[in-house]
Every structure is written in structure tokens, then in C-alpha cells.
Amino acid sequence: MSGQMRPVEHDEPRMLGDHPALDILNTVERVEGELVDSLQTDRDVLRWLTRVGWPVENDLAHLGKTSLLETARALRETIRTLIERRKAGKRVDPGTLNVFLGESRSHLELVSKRDGSLHLKRRWEQRTSGQVLVPLAECAAELFATGDLSLVRRCENEECVLWFYDGPRSHHRRWCNMATCGNRHKVAAFRERRQRRGSAGRIS
Numbered sequence: 001m002s003g004q005m006r007p008v009e010h011d012e013p014r015m016l017g018d019h020p021a022l023d024i025l026n027t028v029e030r031v032e033g034e035l036v037d038s039l040q041t042d043r044d045v046l047r048w049l050t051r052v053g054w055p056v057e058n059d060l061a062h063l064g065k066t067s068l069l070e071t072a073r074a075l076r077e078t079i080r081t082l083i084e085r086r087k088a089g090k091r092v093d094p095g096t097l098n099v100f101l102g103e104s105r106s107h108l109e110l111v112s113k114r115d116g117s118l119h120l121k122r123r124w125e126q127r128t129s130g131q132v133l134v135p136l137a138e139c140a141a142e143l144f145a146t147g148d149l150s151l152v153r154r155c156e157n158e159e160c161v162l163w164f165y166d167g168p169r170s171h172h173r174r175w176c177n178m179a180t181c182g183n184r185h186k187v188a189a190f191r192e193r194r195q196r197r198g199s200a201g202r203i204s
């Protein structure tokens, strides 16, 4: 079973990354030293997409042979590789992400509201697993093209593998989550200070 990640159960997908392209990476996290993947079924992927707010059809029977889960994991690891290489200052080959982008079939639709006003809505075709995931691929591509990669950071807890986008609200965010990694750091720093004071006390 080595190399196999065990599943993790959350009531609802957690969105700590402040950007969907990072939140998808965060579906793999370290729990008690082990990497766990919260995407275990097609349904998990649908739940995740819905949580972000992207429209998904509930009937997946028509998606064909490649499962949504496998495609989502492949896209996730494509995004992960690109982000890790860009953060390391290396050249990236966007070819694989471009394949996902190439799946896109969408059109604009003019929709009338109750009050008679009209607005535009984009409709995505969802005939293949790749097409269901196009909004994620596009969102990641936009991050690489127009986002500030210096604001894309990994949690400072060395044992944590989660990413986040340090948006305009803070600009000095250090942790994926203050309640877990941030608090762990605070407790460790407090212990260290107390220890130092304790040993200094003994010397004097």
C-alpha cells in the first residue's frame, strides 16, 4: 500500500488557499505525518467544484471512460508542478495545462431577469471530464498569466504542504490556517521562550 494516500473526510471541502488554483492543491494535505487526498471519488470532485461556485451537472453518466476523479487529479498535479517550478524560478512548459484549456467549449447566453433587464451568462459544455474541469484550468492559467506569484506561498509550518494566495487583505500571511499551523507555531515559540528564561534563571 506504500505510495497510496488514504482518504480524509471533511464535512465540506475546506478553502484556505484564497484562490481555487491553490485550493485544489490543498485537497492533498498532511495529517499525522501522512499525505491524505480528500478527492477519492467523482462525487468528491463535483462537491469541490460546487463549493468554489462553478456550475456542474449532477449526471456524470455521459462523461465517458476517463473518470472525473482521474482527470481532476491529473490537472491538480499539472498545476502543482507549474507552481512549484515557477516558485523555484525555473522555466515552465505550459503544454499540459494548454491541453486542459483546449477542452473548453463555452458560449455566452443572454438571460432576462424578472425585472426585464438582461445580463450575460457563460455556459460551459460538460460532455467530457476535461470540460467539467475547464473553469479550474482557466482559473489556474489566469493566475500564471496575471497573478502575482510572489504572493503565492506555502504555509511556513514545515510539516504542512498547503498553499495560499496572500491577497491584498494581509500581505504578511504566514500560515494556511491560524487555528492550526499558526497556533502550533505560537505554542512552540512560547515554550521556547519559557525554556530559555528557565535556563537563564538557573544560571544566574
Ligand SMILES: [Zn+2]
Pocket (backbone or CB within 6 Å): 155, 156, 157, 160, 161, 162, 175, 176, 177, 181
Ligand atoms: Zn499549514
